[in-house]
Amino acid sequence: MIEARGLTKRYGDKLAVDDLSFVVTPGVVTGFLGPNGAGKSTTMRMILGLDAPTRGSVTVNGKPYRDHPAPLHEVGALLEARAVHTGRSAYNHLLALAQTSGIPRTRVDEVIEVVGLGEVARKRAGGFSLGMGQRLGIATALLGDPQTYILDEPVNGLDPEGIRWIRDLLHKLASDGRTVFVSSHLMSEMALTAQHLIVVGRGRLIADTSVEEFIASASRNLVRVRTSDVEGMRALLSGPDVTIAETDGALQIAGLTTDQIGVMAARAGLTLLELSAQQASLEEAFMDVTADSVEFHAAPTTALPAREGGRA
Amino acid sequence: MSTSVLSDRAAAPRPTQRVTQARVVLSEWTKLRSLRSTVFSLLAAIVCIVGLSALVPAVVAHHWPPHDPADVASFDPTGVSLAGVFLAQLAIGVLGVLFITGEYATGMIRATLAAVPRRLPVLWAKTGVFATVTLVLTVPAVLAAFTIGQSILSSQHIQTSFGEPGVFRAVIGAALYLTVVGVLGLALGALIRNTAGGIATLFGLLFVLPVVVHFLPSSWSDAIDKYLPSSAGQAIVQVHPESSSLSPWVGLLVFCLYAVAALIAAAMALNRRDA
Incomplete structure (x- = not known):
C-alpha cells in the first residue's frame, strides 16, 4: 500500500x-x-x-x-x-x-x-x-x-x-x-x-x-457505418447529440450505439454493409486526457506518444 | 480493490533483513574489492611506495657523497626510502574520491540509498572500509620500503635504523598520512559528488594552496603554512621536524581535523540533499 x-x-x-x-x-x-x-x-x-x-x-x-x-x-x-x-x-x-x-x-x-x-x-x-x-x-x-x-x-x-x-x-x-x-x-x-x-x-x-473506466470516460466511442446510401443514412441519423464524419466512404458516428443505428436503418429500409463499434484504445484516451498537459510538444505533429525520459 | 487477497506476510519484516551498520560495512567491502579500478589503484600505490624505495636510494648511493657538505649534514635516509609515499598519495587520494563519486556518476548511489535509506551508515561504512584497507596495505608497504631503502644505502654506510629517534614514527606516520589523504578524498568526493571536482579540490588543498600561501608576505605565510593540510599532515613523516612546522603528532591531529570537518560537511549534505 x-x-x-x-x-x-x-x-x-x-x-x-x-x-x-x-x-x-x-x-x-x-x-x-x-x-x-x-x-x-x-x-x-x-x-x-x-x-x-x-x-x-x-x-x-x-x-x-x-x-x-x-x-x-x-x-x-x-x-x-x-x-x-x-x-x-x-x-x-x-x-x-x-x-x-x-x-x-x-x-x-x-x-x-x-x-x-x-x-x-x-x-x-x-x-x-x-x-x-x-x-x-x-x-x-x-x-x-x-x-x-x-x-x-x-x-x-x-x-x-x-x-x-x-x-x-x-x-x-x-x-x-x-x-x-x-x-x-x-x-x-x-x-x-x-x-x-x-x-x-x-x-x-x-x-x-x-x-476500463478511463477508456470509457476519456473518449467518445464511435460507430463505423458503411452503407449503399451515404446521404440517406446521414439524413436518417442526424440529430442534436449526434456527430457524423465521413472517412473513405464510411461514416463515423458519435452519440448513437450500434443497436440504435441498426434498428433505425432497418425501419428506414437502408442497407447496412458494415456496422461496428470502434472502441478507443488506451492510447487515444490518454492523448485525449493529457492533450493540455503535454509539456514538451513535438513540432507540428503531436501524435507520437511522449516517452518518459525524466530527470536523470 | 481486492484487498482481501493481501497475504499476511505483509505484517512484519523478517528481523533477519534489517539494515545494520555492520552489514553496510560488509556491503561496502564487497563494492571496494569488486571493482578492477580500485584493485589496480591500490596496487599502483603499493608499487610506487616499494619501487621508489629501491630506485631513489640506489641513485643517492651511487652519487654519494654530494658536493655540498651541507647536503651531507642534512641527509635524511628515512625520507629517501619513503620517496614513493608522495607519489602514492595521488593514487590513494583519487581512489578515495572515486569510491563515492563513482556511485554518483553511474547512478549506483540511488540503489545504495534505496537499500540504506537512512544514508549515513553508507558514509561511515565507506570511510571505515577505505581507511582500514588503505592502512592495512600501506603499513607493510612502508615497512618494506624502509627496509629495502636502508639496505641499499648501507653500501655507503649512510643508512639509519628503527632504533634512531623518530624513525619508526616517521615510517608508520607515512602510512597514517596516506590513509588520511584517502579519507579526505572520500569526504570531498561525498561533498562534491563529482569525480573531477573532487580530485581537483583534494589536490588543490594539498598541493596548490601551499604555493598560493607562499606568495603572501612572509609574516603571513610563516604563520599560516604550518596549519595547511599538507604541511600539517607531512610533519609526521619528518624524522627531524623543521622548526617552522608543527610537531609530528599535533600536525597529524590537525590533518585529521581537516578530514573530520570534511566528513561532517559531507554527512550533513548527504542527509539533506536529493540523491
Missing part, C-alpha cells in the same frame, strides 16, 4: 509534482501514466525517500520509506536510469545490495536465475544491453522478496519475450496480494498489464480510475 498526500516537489521555479494525492492498493497492478516531464520519476523517487518532497508526504505500508528497518524487504524498486556501477559484475552488484540487509548469497543466485542472467552474472554490467540492464534491475527489486514493487519503465528496452515475461511477473505478484506500481510510456502495454491507472500531467493528477 502506497499513500501519497498532497505530494509536491519544486525544482527552482519549476513545479515537477503538484499536490499529488493517490493510493496504490495491493492485489492489482497499478499503472502510472503521464507524458514526458509529468513528474512520474520524481514521484517514484519521493516514494523511495531519494528526493524529499517540498510539501506533502508519502508512506509505504503506513510509514515513510526511510523509517522501515528492513527496506529491501518492504519495497523492491527498479529505478529509471540503470542504477548500477558499470565496472561491477551483476553478481557483485546484487551481492553488495543484499549484504546491506543480511540477505544470503543463495538468494542472489536465485534472483539471477529467475531473471535469466545466469550466463552473464559474472560479467561487467557496463557491457549489458538495455534489456539485460532491465533484467538486472528486476533482480534487484526481487532480492528482498518484498510486499511492494515500484518499477519505473520496466519493459523499456525488452524484446517481446521479455515484455511478456514482465507482464506475467507483474500479474503474478499482484495476484499474490502484493502492491505493484509501475510506470510506463507504452500505453498499449499498460492496457494489457494494469488494472488500475493513475494518470498525471504536468505534475497534477488527471485520473485515478480503472483502465
Whole structure:
C-alpha cells in the first residue's frame, strides 16, 4: 500500500509534482501514466525517500520509506536510469545490495536465475544491453522478496519475450496480494498489464480510475457505418447529440450505439454493409486526457506518444 | 480493490533483513574489492611506495657523497626510502574520491540509498572500509620500503635504523598520512559528488594552496603554512621536524581535523540533499 498526500516537489521555479494525492492498493497492478516531464520519476523517487518532497508526504505500508528497518524487504524498486556501477559484475552488484540487509548469497543466485542472467552474472554490467540492464534491475527489486514493487519503465528496452515475461511477473505478484506500481510510456502495454491507472500531467493528477473506466470516460466511442446510401443514412441519423464524419466512404458516428443505428436503418429500409463499434484504445484516451498537459510538444505533429525520459 | 487477497506476510519484516551498520560495512567491502579500478589503484600505490624505495636510494648511493657538505649534514635516509609515499598519495587520494563519486556518476548511489535509506551508515561504512584497507596495505608497504631503502644505502654506510629517534614514527606516520589523504578524498568526493571536482579540490588543498600561501608576505605565510593540510599532515613523516612546522603528532591531529570537518560537511549534505 502506497499513500501519497498532497505530494509536491519544486525544482527552482519549476513545479515537477503538484499536490499529488493517490493510493496504490495491493492485489492489482497499478499503472502510472503521464507524458514526458509529468513528474512520474520524481514521484517514484519521493516514494523511495531519494528526493524529499517540498510539501506533502508519502508512506509505504503506513510509514515513510526511510523509517522501515528492513527496506529491501518492504519495497523492491527498479529505478529509471540503470542504477548500477558499470565496472561491477551483476553478481557483485546484487551481492553488495543484499549484504546491506543480511540477505544470503543463495538468494542472489536465485534472483539471477529467475531473471535469466545466469550466463552473464559474472560479467561487467557496463557491457549489458538495455534489456539485460532491465533484467538486472528486476533482480534487484526481487532480492528482498518484498510486499511492494515500484518499477519505473520496466519493459523499456525488452524484446517481446521479455515484455511478456514482465507482464506475467507483474500479474503474478499482484495476484499474490502484493502492491505493484509501475510506470510506463507504452500505453498499449499498460492496457494489457494494469488494472488500475493513475494518470498525471504536468505534475497534477488527471485520473485515478480503472483502465476500463478511463477508456470509457476519456473518449467518445464511435460507430463505423458503411452503407449503399451515404446521404440517406446521414439524413436518417442526424440529430442534436449526434456527430457524423465521413472517412473513405464510411461514416463515423458519435452519440448513437450500434443497436440504435441498426434498428433505425432497418425501419428506414437502408442497407447496412458494415456496422461496428470502434472502441478507443488506451492510447487515444490518454492523448485525449493529457492533450493540455503535454509539456514538451513535438513540432507540428503531436501524435507520437511522449516517452518518459525524466530527470536523470 | 481486492484487498482481501493481501497475504499476511505483509505484517512484519523478517528481523533477519534489517539494515545494520555492520552489514553496510560488509556491503561496502564487497563494492571496494569488486571493482578492477580500485584493485589496480591500490596496487599502483603499493608499487610506487616499494619501487621508489629501491630506485631513489640506489641513485643517492651511487652519487654519494654530494658536493655540498651541507647536503651531507642534512641527509635524511628515512625520507629517501619513503620517496614513493608522495607519489602514492595521488593514487590513494583519487581512489578515495572515486569510491563515492563513482556511485554518483553511474547512478549506483540511488540503489545504495534505496537499500540504506537512512544514508549515513553508507558514509561511515565507506570511510571505515577505505581507511582500514588503505592502512592495512600501506603499513607493510612502508615497512618494506624502509627496509629495502636502508639496505641499499648501507653500501655507503649512510643508512639509519628503527632504533634512531623518530624513525619508526616517521615510517608508520607515512602510512597514517596516506590513509588520511584517502579519507579526505572520500569526504570531498561525498561533498562534491563529482569525480573531477573532487580530485581537483583534494589536490588543490594539498598541493596548490601551499604555493598560493607562499606568495603572501612572509609574516603571513610563516604563520599560516604550518596549519595547511599538507604541511600539517607531512610533519609526521619528518624524522627531524623543521622548526617552522608543527610537531609530528599535533600536525597529524590537525590533518585529521581537516578530514573530520570534511566528513561532517559531507554527512550533513548527504542527509539533506536529493540523491
